[in-house]
Amino acid sequence: MTAQTAHETVEAAVRQQLSKALGGRRGMAEAAVPTILFTLTWLTMRELDLALRVSIGAALVLLVVRLVQRSTVQFVVNALFGIGIGWFFVHRSAASGGSEQEQALAYFLPGILYNGGYAVVLAFSCLVGWPLVGFMVGSITGDATAWHRDKQVVRLCSRLTWLLVAPCVLRVAAQAPVWLAGSSGSMDPDAAVAVLGVLKIVLGWPLQLAALGAMVWLLTRRTPVGPDAKPA
Template identity: 75%
Template sequence: MSAPDQPTGQPGQPAPTVASVEAVVRRQLATALGGRRGMVEAAVPTIMFTVLWLTTRELLLAVGISVAAALVLLAVRLVQRSTPQFVLNALVGIGIGYLFVWLAQRRGGSEEEQALAYFLPGILYNGGYTVLLAVSCLVTWPLVGFMVGSVTGDPTAWHEDRQVVRLCTRLTWLLALPCALRVAVQGPVWLGGSSGALEADAAIAILGVLKIVLGWPLQLAALAGMVWLLGRNTTPIESVAR
């Protein structure tokens, strides 16, 4: 239930349903992460692919079963009439991974090289996301600030409040940290497997484990840091909604 003295926001815009910037970010992050179920749905296809490749050495079978698992999860979501966002995200990830596998196959790559190619998009994505988040902080337009703007009705008004900019900058750096760590850890393993410095099967197994361990667990650690930071202060949302 909304508080009776809650600010009404800008004329013509819907009233915010939260009273502080910290509450806005907490709510938006909870929606974006999808809770425990979203984490499971994101992890299952990767687990299926890694286990099947290592046990059968059949690349198409590994990709096919991981897609089938994601489709089953999607069907359950549709039957329950709940958001399929996180399953669809997993399917998109599998599709992009298979595109890289296909490109490796077209270049005449071995099965090991094709399996390694499956993990490359995730490393590139995390690298790109790290750069994007870091640049947004360095130019003092942290991306988390736009979460606040999406609720206040004005996408840029938050930037006028230095306290909000500082808070959103710290939160954005915390979001960037897991992505940077994934690249720093997974990148050398992928390069080692691709160059022959590391046995390809060992690199694939390590990447599969790292993709899971450095996935949601690392994201949750970053989220815990963000929750701690958000719990320290209460920044009135009216200061950025006026």
């Protein structure tokens, strides 16, 4: 990997590139804030349209700030895209005659599907020896596959990728049964929405920060760059 030549350790090289790919703290916050606001607004006000407007409004404010600062809007656009998908599921439920509670329940389905699909893709990439985090690094260095020639980087990227899999699996394991229970009628839809809202917050930032903390710990180790190097 060409970026390695500028760093003394494998971790330093990957840490720098991964930080850029994830957008840092600001990028992750911009991706999470609109969804958190939707959940909190629904739980406190019980008005679906208001919750959607608040989440969209927050994303648009963040977008304007980025445009004024002339910085990348990638992570805000990602949030708007997620809201758009949620809006589609909500109005699809409304078109089929679903109650407001059922519509709110539908808003959480894309997140569950996304986490499930993301976990499968990430796990598969590790199992075939091409961890997805490696491609995140490659997208920044300008060579999508050069990182794969260094076994140390591949091992490190595999560990980092598995750490991204864990939160996704936990979210699906916790949220899917509640969503299914609310949709099937075995659980009151309003109660299911409330539980999903709480789970989305509890398993959102706290869980993501825990995973990122573990990733940071891995990236603070010192593996000198070189074919025969071992971790310090």
